[in-house]
Amino acid sequence: MDEDRKKKLQEMVAGGKMSEDMFNEIMSRWEENGSEKEERHDEKAQEESKTERSKKIRISGSGMIQSVYAEETSVSGSLTVDGSIDSIFFHVSGSCRVEKDVISSDTIHSSGSMHIGGNVRGNKIESSGSLQIAGNMDASELESSGSISAESVICDEFESSGSAKISKLLRAKNIENSGKTKAESIECTVLKSSGLVEVRTVTGDEIYISGRINADSIRSRRFEMKIYNSTSHVAKLQSDIVEISLQKKRFLSGEAKIDEIICNRAFLESTNSKYVKGDDIIIEAGCNIDYVEAKSLKISDEAKVKEKKIIS
Secondary structure, X not given: OOHHHHHHHHHHHHOOOOOHHHHHHHHHHHHHHHHHHHHHHHHHHHHHHHOOOEEEEEEOOEEEEOOEEEEEEEEOOEEEEOOOEEEEEEEEOOEEEEOOOEXXXXXXXXXXXXXXXXXXXXXXXXXXXXXEEOOEEEEEEEEEOOEEEEOEEEEEEEEEOOEEEEEEEEEEEEEEXXXXXXXXXXXXXXXXXXXXXXXXXXXXXXXXXXXXEEEEEEEXXXXXXXXXXXXXXXXXXXXXXXXXXXOOOOOOOOEEEEEEEEEEEEEEOOEEEEEEEEEEEEEOOOOEEEEEEEEEEEEOOOOEEEEEEEOO
């Protein structure tokens, strides 16, 4: 209470307009409320201090901390975090182990070794070292030239020239693989691979393979495979358009082993298949087909077809 108001109350007591007991009660209540307000203000200040990001955290030696909430975190030594990391920029060139989640609104860059016990959420993730994630990854872009493992990966752009092992789902608009990518299932708009893809199921709009692919099932609108010196195996391929060709034929011995092909239009070369069905099918040199059924069918003299059926 300010001094002017207190003086007026004292004058009212002196003039007989207020009892002394009433004056004491008012003063007592005012002091209580004032202390409560001050206490609440202190609590609010403490809470705000908790949610204020640190500017920059640098670890160049060996350390252990509970959690990180910062604008930028840089680890060039060895760091263990018992909790989570929430950092706009997160750079690791040493060794970092995080027991819970990692969140970044901008970039996560790792050229060292990083193990994350929870999930990862970021805008752009770049890894040229070892990145192990026990949970899921959700990002706009993922670019890896090292080794990466996660339970599932969901992103817009996925590019891997190293080793990627995903226990469950890899979902991305665009996937480019020039290394080895292994997943339970892949969902994408476009998949381009010059490396090795091992997967149970693939669902996509356009799939372009110039390396190897081993899959139980592929569903797409367009499937193109260029065969070099490698052999791919697919149990079932369903695609509107299928084009399989042997590149630079001299000295090459690769082939596509596709048990079942169901399509609208197909051009097949160096393809080994048990069953092929479509509207317009061309079977070229190096093919070995058990059974083919089509509305329009052309078979090269250098292809082997055991049984064929023209349907109207």
